[in-house]
Amino acid sequence: MLLKKGDSWNGGMNGPSSGAWNRTGGRSAAEPMLISSYGTGARPLFKTNGIDTSCYSTTATRGQYMALVGIECYNDAIDPASPTYLGTTVRADISAASPTLTNMASTAGILPGYVAYGSGINGLVVQSVTSNSVTLNGNPQFTSSQIPIQFNKRLTQSSFALTGTTNFLIVEDCKLNFGSLAISNMITATTAPIVGLNLRIRRNLFLDAYVLGYGGNGMFLSDNQLAGGQVLIEENLVDHAGWNSSLWGVGANVFSHNFYLHDNNPSISFLRNITANAAATGAQVRNGGTIYDNLSIRNPIAFLTDPGIQFNSTTYSYNVITEGSDIVVGVRSATAATTSGNKVLNLDGILTAGNYNFMNQMIADLDNPGALSGSVVSFTATTVTMSGAVAAGKRGDGVRAGDRLVVYMPRVQGIVLGSSGNFAPTVNSGGSSVYPIGSTVFYFPAGYTLPSWVVPGMNIAVASKANDFAGGQTTIASISADRTQLTTAAPTTGAVVGGSAATGGEQDKFIIWQSIPDTLHPTQTVGPNNIFTTSSGYYKPSFAYSPQAFTRSINATGNYYYNWNTVTSQNVIDYGLSGSNTNSPSKLNVAGSTSYPNATVEAYDKSIGGPGTVEHFLTQARLQSKDNWDSRYTAQAANNFIRNAVGCNCSQ
Template sequence: MVRYAMYALIVFICTACGGWDPSGPGRNRAPVIELLGEGSVQIQHGSSYSDAGATARDREDGDLTDKIEVAGLPIPTSTAGNYEVQYSVTDSAGASDTAVRQVIVAENNAPTIQLNGEASMEVEQDAAFSDPGATASDEEDGDLTATVQVAGEVNTAIVGSYTLTYSVVDSAGADASITRSVTVIAKPSPYAHIPITVDKPGFTTVTPLPDSRLVYVSSSSGDDTNDGLTPDTPVKSITRGKSLLRNGNPDWLLLKIGDQWQEGLGKWGKSGRSSGEPMVVTAYGSGSIRPLLMTGSEDGLRVSGGGSSPEVVDNLVISGLHFYAETRDPNSETFSEVTLNRGINWYRGVTSLLIEDNYIGYYKEGIQIDDLDNLNISGVTIRRNIIVDSFAASAHAQGIYIARTEGVLIEENIFDHNGWHDSYPGGEATKFNHSIYIQSNNQDVTIKNNIISRSSSHGMQLRPGGLIEGNFLIRNPISILLGLSGSEGIGGHILNNVVLNGNDISPTELRGWGIDFSTQSDATVEGNIVAHVMSEANNRFGIRQSVNASYISNVTYKWESGTEDPGNYFDPERSIEEYDLLVGGEGTFESFVKNIRAQSRINWNPDYSVERLRKFFKDGFGEESP
């Protein structure tokens, strides 16, 4: 026992003195590497990477840091991914150690860009445009605002829309962009309160001249002791307003929108300076109700002889007014008798006259133009008026009557229920009353792109021949007459009209005639559609046949015998009721009539334009796809 204790003591002493190695005598130990910093590092794409390094020590050799070998550097920071930095060291006896650091290069984030100010801006014509610019930032690169590039420019001299594109690219090549829309708008017009001065497709735009005198008339706020020269100082009566106009000058008579007068324009004898510097009678103010001129038993406007009247009244524009013969309207509370007055009645000479955007109702003739005194009437344009409910009890009545003129354009007007009254005694429909009646003593008359419905007899009579193009006619006993049926041939062109639902004048006067002319006429009849007759007349026809006429690509369908076959048409059964419903109406003929009568410059609905109506039915008679 004493011997064992002595042995243990010797072992303890030898071990404590380092004189004994349990692994074996003279055995070398391996060096040890320690990483500086974290063993796993994440950096942003494109950033720089600086390695923290490592240290190494060896029991026998001491500090071996400067002997460390490193692999995996530099880190390709332009490419996202997981990378390793490998460290290794070997001591003098050949023993070694290794260590690894994980380096994660994160995916690059694209820069972001934001507009300063609004994405859509307006700037007035000729004003300076200051671009608010844009800011940009990047998660990796920080603020990139200074590197934002701008493409595009804004030219404030020219009204229109412009686009500015802002773009930025970060250090890794990722980009971002954003756009701004800039609209250069016209300078506000000092005449913006006058609708005729504001451009509107399909309507004439007229602007006062520097020396024009503008005379304002308001029945609601005017006073005839005012000067009438501003909207704030209007006169009250039309008569007083007329007296302030200067003959031979481009002066304007302005009637307030929504106001009413128990007077019309009366007898007129003043002219403008030239065709480009006309005198103008029109509306001003806000709202959509035309100024209402209740003219009773008088003409709405009369240009005639007598009373030292000038032989020529020239260079005149009449636009945006409502002429109403309220005492001739049997449905009016003020009805008294059916007199023979007209809406616009013109007998004097003229070379430049524009009648546009007026509503004319319940006269004997809505418009009559007749060169009774051989003073030369020419250069007359009648455009986009609503002419309705003309009738008489003891005379013939028309929507428009033209005689002894040269050069008249009747374009894009709406005619409804002209030449007759449903119930007034003596006002019944007859074969003598029409929507448009052009006597044979006229020259160069064009009837183009009108909507004509429910005429007493003819939708139009163009007796001297001429051009009839692009009109839409519905429920007229005779829709179109070119020349004189049964007389010697008179030439002309009947092009691209749509004629629907031909009916009868009365139960005893049956018609159902679509397009009529002399059987000897050499007219060109091309691109017309005549369809869906409503008359039961035995002698009805879609298009009159002449041995001398030229017929090109016309369609007659469900009108006369032999036209029932639909052929290969896409949709030949289309109706006006279907169209009215399609565009938001009630789907009735009455709704269609109500909507076409509501048209005006201020409140124009393109769905009830002649172009869209004509296209709807022409598309129906197009060829069906195989």
């Protein structure tokens, strides 16, 4: 299907009722289904208008052999600057004794189902509306007069949502405004894992994605669970995913990232992407791979890698990591004063103070980088008094690399309950049936076999969605000869959460939390010629590497560290680096590090005729398309400039 450039549609490609374009895929890798464009002008534009939750979606096995090329999707209904934005802010009187907000000047634009955020109102849902009042599904935490409340329609951020079996997928030259690419290879009783997962994601723009009350990601790739295949992610721009500073329900958090690529996938080729202004991480390539010539700008954590469940090796080379930032945990203006050793925050419309603890993800102290943490002394609708330290949870990591102590195994397809235990189910607080069990057999999806390193005696658990170890902890008693079934000993704690006594239902995930054998630890190489730098006017990283404590070996040599200073008393820190680390950042004297004022994105932007700002560089990068590709606004060009500025002589 070819769509005329310059044309636009209200609603997604699936259509509000027919869903014609999500019912099938292509014939083969050589004969994919193509959705693209013809003619001249701007990309064909789909505006969801709140009609569709995504521009394109698939389920089951329909996401195979697909090519989406040169399409633009705009989730205008979640853009606060759009005239079709489905949200509003109104002041109201609130009471901790009633779910009804009163004395509202207007309730225009507020509908049942909308979500409310404001002082003491953290994601309550609108039940009914009158001309001057709104009733929620719960009471506010405070009683106060004329508090500003935001009301928004909850919509998905996934412009392209492929759920089920997705393989041999090409997404190229697409622009997703206030939307993301989500590839969720959900393994079910009828959907086996993919042998040889093949994805090609090139030269796309994923911009300003967020999910109300959660955060979200710019691109998400779920676990596939089988080895093999090729995943190429090349020359994309992801900017400002996972948070929105205009909305109280979308503060940044540690779970939202520009790229979020899960553990159990083939090794990924992550090449020459620009990742900027992430909520938390510029790119989580959790399964490892080749991280080459990428540009990270103003990300709290630039890159995070693990070997993944398939124990992939990882190599970082020729990346430029600049202007590390902190997680912007607050989205409301705050002023802080110290009274009797406590911090008093004065705010207008905070999310929620909580009952006992003031969470890092809620509010930022604007006087210092980082969040506040500690115990709440008291709170009102507009003030919070708390004890605790400033600058908890500082970020600014260049690279977080290491081996996982806890390994997440595949979703369990079912269980056969053992001979001991009380099989009469009880219902937990979440509504799921809980079965106390004895020895239990777990079996896995068709096509999946347990890795060879999984052996009897290892610690194991079945996890719930809320808690990694809520489903019962025990050890592996035996494994079937074909490695498709696993029998546990009687659990030491917990119970299995499932759907029926016969099978137990599909579990959320399987966990082995024993340390992985040393012989299986893959190489984690950071170098050569990665550049860690920052401008003098922006928050500086506290450390270049933050490997996890159980990291076995990271080879970090031949890199460049420039323009750093000490925002706090910390110098550049490495956490437990071992192996060959002749250029470990902990050996650097940060205060005396060489300054290269031209080793910045600002200097590069000025050198090509811009005003010399990161904002201008990213604005121009957001205009890229296959018809108007400007090589000046690419990771490769900016990186080469910065490499030359520090004397690397290693242009790529």
